[in-house]
Amino acid sequence: SRRYTITLLPGDGIGPEVISVAKNVLELAGSLEGLEFGFKEMLMGGAALDVTGVPLPEETLTIAKQSDAVLLGAIGGYKWDNNEKHMKPETGLLQLRQGLKVFANLRPASVLPQLVDASTLKKEVAEGVDLMVVRELTGGIYFGKPRGFGTNEDGQEIGFNTEVYATYEIDRIARIAFETARKRRGRLCSVDKANVLEASMLWRKRVMAVASEYPDVELTHMYVDNAAMQLVRNPKQFDTIVTNNIFGDILSDEASMITGSIGMLASASLGKEGPGLFEPIHGSAPDIAGQDKANPLATILSAAMLLKYGLGEAKAAQRIETAVLDTLNRGFRTGDIYSAGNKLVGCKEMGKEVLKSV
Amino acid sequence: SRRYTITLLPGDGIGPEVISVAKNVLELAGSLEGLEFGFKEMLMGGAALDVTGVPLPEETLTIAKQSDAVLLGAIGGYKWDNNEKHMKPETGLLQLRQGLKVFANLRPASVLPQLVDASTLKKEVAEGVDLMVVRELTGGIYFGKPRGFGTNEDGQEIGFNTEVYATYEIDRIARIAFETARKRRGRLCSVDKANVLEASMLWRKRVMAVASEYPDVELTHMYVDNAAMQLVRNPKQFDTIVTNNIFGDILSDEASMITGSIGMLASASLGKEGPGLFEPIHGSAPDIAGQDKANPLATILSAAMLLKYGLGEAKAAQRIETAVLDTLNRGFRTGDIYSAGNKLVGCKEMGKEVLKSV
Numbered sequence: 001s002r003r004y005t006i007t008l009l010p011g012d013g014i015g016p017e018v019i020s021v022a023k024n025v026l027e028l029a030g031s032l033e034g035l036e037f038g039f040k041e042m043l044m045g046g047a048a049l050d051v052t053g054v055p056l057p058e059e060t061l062t063i064a065k066q067s068d069a070v071l072l073g074a075i076g077g078y079k080w081d082n083n084e085k086h087m088k089p090e091t092g093l094l095q096l097r098q099g100l101k102v103f104a105n106l107r108p109a110s111v112l113p114q115l116v117d118a119s120t121l122k123k124e125v126a127e128g129v130d131l132m133v134v135r136e137l138t139g140g141i142y143f144g145k146p147r148g149f150g151t152n153e154d155g156q157e158i159g160f161n162t163e164v165y166a167t168y169e170i171d172r173i174a175r176i177a178f179e180t181a182r183k184r185r186g187r188l189c190s191v192d193k194a195n196v197l198e199a200s201m202l203w204r205k206r207v208m209a210v211a212s213e214y215p216d217v218e219l220t221h222m223y224v225d226n227a228a229m230q231l232v233r234n235p236k237q238f239d240t241i242v243t244n245n246i247f248g249d250i251l252s253d254e255a256s257m258i259t260g261s262i263g264m265l266a267s268a269s270l271g272k273e274g275p276g277l278f279e280p281i282h283g284s285a286p287d288i289a290g291q292d293k294a295n296p297l298a299t300i301l302s303a304a305m306l307l308k309y310g311l312g313e314a315k316a317a318q319r320i321e322t323a324v325l326d327t328l329n330r331g332f333r334t335g336d337i338y339s340a341g342n343k344l345v346g347c348k349e350m351g352k353e354v355l356k357s358v
Numbered sequence: 359s360r361r362y363t364i365t366l367l368p369g370d371g372i373g374p375e376v377i378s379v380a381k382n383v384l385e386l387a388g389s390l391e392g393l394e395f396g397f398k399e400m401l402m403g404g405a406a407l408d409v410t411g412v413p414l415p416e417e418t419l420t421i422a423k424q425s426d427a428v429l430l431g432a433i434g435g436y437k438w439d440n441n442e443k444h445m446k447p448e449t450g451l452l453q454l455r456q457g458l459k460v461f462a463n464l465r466p467a468s469v470l471p472q473l474v475d476a477s478t479l480k481k482e483v484a485e486g487v488d489l490m491v492v493r494e495l496t497g498g499i500y501f502g503k504p505r506g507f508g509t510n511e512d513g514q515e516i517g518f519n520t521e522v523y524a525t526y527e528i529d530r531i532a533r534i535a536f537e538t539a540r541k542r543r544g545r546l547c548s549v550d551k552a553n554v555l556e557a558s559m560l561w562r563k564r565v566m567a568v569a570s571e572y573p574d575v576e577l578t579h580m581y582v583d584n585a586a587m588q589l590v591r592n593p594k595q596f597d598t599i600v601t602n603n604i605f606g607d608i609l610s611d612e613a614s615m616i617t618g619s620i621g622m623l624a625s626a627s628l629g630k631e632g633p634g635l636f637e638p639i640h641g642s643a644p645d646i647a648g649q650d651k652a653n654p655l656a657t658i659l660s661a662a663m664l665l666k667y668g669l670g671e672a673k674a675a676q677r678i679e680t681a682v683l684d685t686l687n688r689g690f691r692t693g694d695i696y697s698a699g700n701k702l703v704g705c706k707e708m709g710k711e712v713l714k715s716v
């Protein structure tokens with residue numbers, strides 16, 4: 001039997017609830033495929049701030065780096081919103097991404113037939129949407145230097161950040177995107193603002209250069225403002241989207257909301273080597289934390305991505321994906337995806353139902 | 359009778375068609391209110407590139423600056439897409455905005471009851487949407503320095519841009535936004551990425567400081583990724599949105615597509631003094647250029663914004679707005695907003711119908 005060490009980072013808000021449920025599902029699906037897991041639960045985000053004074057304790061990063069994969073719940077909450085930058089839960093997340101060197105963030109957004117009514121888009125626009133956003137995660141304006149505060153020539157206070165990409169950063173994310181598109185429907189749309197930004201001009205140039213290695217993938221380019229429109233107008237036109245860190249932040253959230261079931265959406269962040277980071281794309285939802293109302297399916301599906309992309313255990317991953325669909329087919333729904341005629345359940349009960357289907 | 363000089367910049371693609379129609383409507387509505395116009399038609403965008411080699415000839419900017427208001431059609435097209443930066447139509451537009459110092463871009467997006475079916479959003483989500491994006495237009499990453507190409511420590515090529523805001527830039531756009539919200543439903547949502555970017559932290563700090571001058575306006579803050587979601591989830595929650603140049607580019611296009619009738623949407627760009635710039639938010643649509651298929655209503659409504667915000671001629675503006683609604687009520691539709699039971703017309707005929715209603 002294969003053994004893996006998994007770092008669990010429950011984090012804040014609904015994080016602990018969804019992680020606890022997803023852990024059980026991961027264990028069962030793994031054991032049925034002969035996998036054994038050693039779990040290490042570590043502090044991260046606001047939970048870490050409260051105990052250690054920093055959002056990503058060194059010990060957490062060390063353990064995470066030594067493990068085979070990292071499963072994160074969610075971080076952040078009102079309590080820490082006005083903290084200074086180095087004391088923000090979000091800063092811990094950025095440090096974790098950088099520390100694990102997970103430069104490729106895969107965010108699938110698809111509309112399940114069972115949940116098509118959850119979308120605010122008309123049924124004929126929403127049904128069949130199945131896209132993947134490949135977001136660059138460790139570069140661009142999130143990490144670019146110089147950054148900070150200062151004074152300009154007129155003595156006015158300024159705040160500034162640098163959007164910067166180097167050739168190798170673009171090339172490696174482009175390769176991941178082309179590989180991803182190849183395994184999907186063979187179409188890649190690169191999103192940039194090359195009509196205005198130099199960083200985007202280099203982006204487009206390099207994506208076009210890398211394209212020559214993937215003649216079987218159809219490459220198109222779109223400006224980010226147009227992409228934000230096209231996601232609303234006709235999301236079905238997209239297969240795989242590749243874009244920079246900040247545009248990916250915006251567009252992947254927009255795409256996820258188009259499915260109407262953000263409580264269902266998982267993400268994987270991968271590097272060249274070392275453990276990947278897997279997390280639901282929803283936030284910590286402090287308003288419903290501790291009330292057993294959260295939808296654990298996004299975290300459960302993140303555990304499936306962990307198995308598939310993080311450990312190469314496609315069979316165990318498939319078990320989880322099938323179990324989630326089966327549970328939906330049996331009519332179980334948390335509040336966020338509830339519609340008349342189905343059975344409303346809480347976080348724990350949803351977890352139990354998925355376990356039955358694994 | 360009051361006399362005004364208007365610079366017309368037809369530009370590229372469908373630009374000339376929609377400008378010619380809007381000019382007639384502007385003239386008639388004005389004359390009925392005792393206004394006289396002197397029009398100066400100048401080269402801009404690709405049209406200028408082809409004749410003069412630059413996208414914004416000096417003469418165009420000079421004439422524009424001397425006039426009372428500028429009405430622009432649209433710029434750009436496949437032909438110039440691969441031009442170098444200083445030879446792109448888009449660069450001419452950025453130079454024009456900077457030259458006229460129009461730092462405040464007002465982009466209303468509302469769903470007319472007559473056109474609610476044009477939205478890809480469900481009727482109950484789309485109907486009643488009436489929001490205004492106030493976008494900062496002459497700062498941020500569009501103009502920030504340093505910018506360009508270079509090499510990093512490892513000898514790798516890099517492309518970089520600077521997102522930068524100074525106190526005075528934020529304060530002045532915030533004031534316009536608060537004034538705008540005050541004249542609307544009294545609610546302002548400032549959109550930033552203050553959990554990651556220093557430029558956004560200063561943005562939020564200054565917007566909060568300016569807020570003390572407007573105790574009657576309710577101010578909220580939202581992260582840009584969440585705003586991209588909320589526009590899809592429940593666009594009715596928004597009244598006035600204020601944001602930086604690049605986020606405004608993305609969110610205002612998303613908001614406009616949510617209405618489903620982007621061929622209807624106008625925009626105004628205003629400075630502290632001097633002529634404002636008025637333009638439809640749609641592009642040059644090269645695929646239908648010269649075919650008399652374009653929807654001229656966005657440009658006609660831009661002419662109304664020109665009267666209202668640019669010249670302070672609210673009555674003449676009202677004439678145009680009412681005429682457009684009346685024309686829609688009489689069932690006239692261009693292809694982009696056509697639905698069964700209405701009368702399909704081209705650009706020129708739509709213009710004639712609006713003239714009848716003025």
Ligand SMILES: CC(C)[C@H](C(=O)O)[C@@H](O)C(=O)O
Nearest residue numbers: 090091093094249553554583
């Ligand atoms: C919490 C925040 C720093 C983060 C980001 O902007 O990357 C989040 O929005 C996300 O997309 O994972």
Ligand SMILES: CC(C)[C@H](C(=O)O)[C@@H](O)C(=O)O
Nearest residue numbers: 195196225448449451452607
């Ligand atoms: C054409 C382009 C430079 C421009 C922008 O990005 O500002 C356009 O998208 C707009 O929103 O007016």
